[in-house]
Amino acid sequence: QVELVESGGGVVQPGGSLRLSCVASGFIFSDYAMHWLRQASGKGLEWVAIIWHDGSERYYADSVKGRFSISRDNSKNTLYLQMSSLRVEDTGVYYCATERHSDAFDMWGQGTMVTVSS
């Protein structure tokens, strides 16, 4: 069945780095654009980044531009989010989600928790 599984979350100090992964199964990963989104505890959803199905284009929220980098390896059905210069306000659950033919956020993973704290 269709599945997205995020991993790589954890506790990191401000200024630190972390790499998140999202492994896809049950669908043709290379046909889908992919998103990262996040949600702080008790707060709303925040879009983080998108990468085109072939990796040819990437866009970021202003809040993470220059600090986060989205990438993918279609041979491994895996999406990545490299996060650096982390701030306390980056704390939250990070989700990966799919998009195909402009139908965005169709499938979601269960999320991975990132805590930035000293």
Next chain:
Amino acid sequence: QAGLTQPPAVSKGLRQTATLTCTGNSNNVGNEGATWLQQHQGHPPKVLSFRDNNRPSGISERFSTTRSGSTTSLTITGLQPEDEADYYCAAWDSTLRAWVFGAGTKLTVL
């Protein structure tokens, strides 16, 4: 990046109809339409409607959307207890080259 505007909370009675609104501008909702998502506490969100009332398979016909200019509305008919959740709208902003979200509306079914 300015977000979309949603009312923070709406309360309606069982079996009534709720209409949730979401306002953006001509670069996002007014241009590309909006996606609506439902999120129950402790779970990932679920899409109720892709842009302009394109409902995914498995989503009840009780959920429908309309758009007028830069405002989109999600209408839920015959409210059920399981409809109590947070509802978010989202749209691609062609100028910002970014997705923008509303802060969410908490729907309470009385």
